[in-house]
Amino acid sequence: MSEAGPPRRGKPPVFLERQSYRRRRVIDTARVLPFIGMLLWLVPLLWAEEGAAAVRSSSAILYLFGVWALLVLGAVVLSSRLAAQGRYGAEPGGEGG
Numbered sequence: 752m753s754e755a756g757p758p759r760r761g762k763p764p765v766f767l768e769r770q771s772y773r774r775r776r777v778i779d780t781a782r783v784l785p786f787i788g789m790l791l792w793l794v795p796l797l798w799a800e801e802g803a804a805a806v807r808s809s810s811a812i813l814y815l816f817g818v819w820a821l822l823v824l825g826a827v828v829l830s831s832r833l834a835a836q837g838r839y840g841a842e843p844g845g846e847g848g
Contacts, residue, residue, distance in 0.1 A: 774836045781829045788822045 797812060798806045 768845065772835060777829060777832050777836070778791070781826075781833070784822065784825055784829065791818045791822075 792815060795811045797807070798811070
């Protein structure tokens with residue numbers, strides 16, 4: 752129980768395993784993704800409808816489809832990262848999720 756040097760004051764450093772930290776950040780991103788998508792889908796409501804710079808409905812539909820495609824792509828990337836981390840990060844007999 753003898754330590755070399757003077758005793759440390761303050762909070763001890765917090766150690767988080769790198770894999771569990773990354774997994775939690777990916778899970779947090781997956782939780783936020785629907786809200787980001789909702790906000791991006793609401794953007795066309797802010798576009799001007801009157802005046803010379805009116806937005807055509809075909810542009811709005813292409814925008815919505817593009818947002819949808821990006822959301823699907825983001826969900827695929829996040830789910831593959833979670834699956835890979837679950838496959839290689841889980842130990843037999845461990846918590847696993």
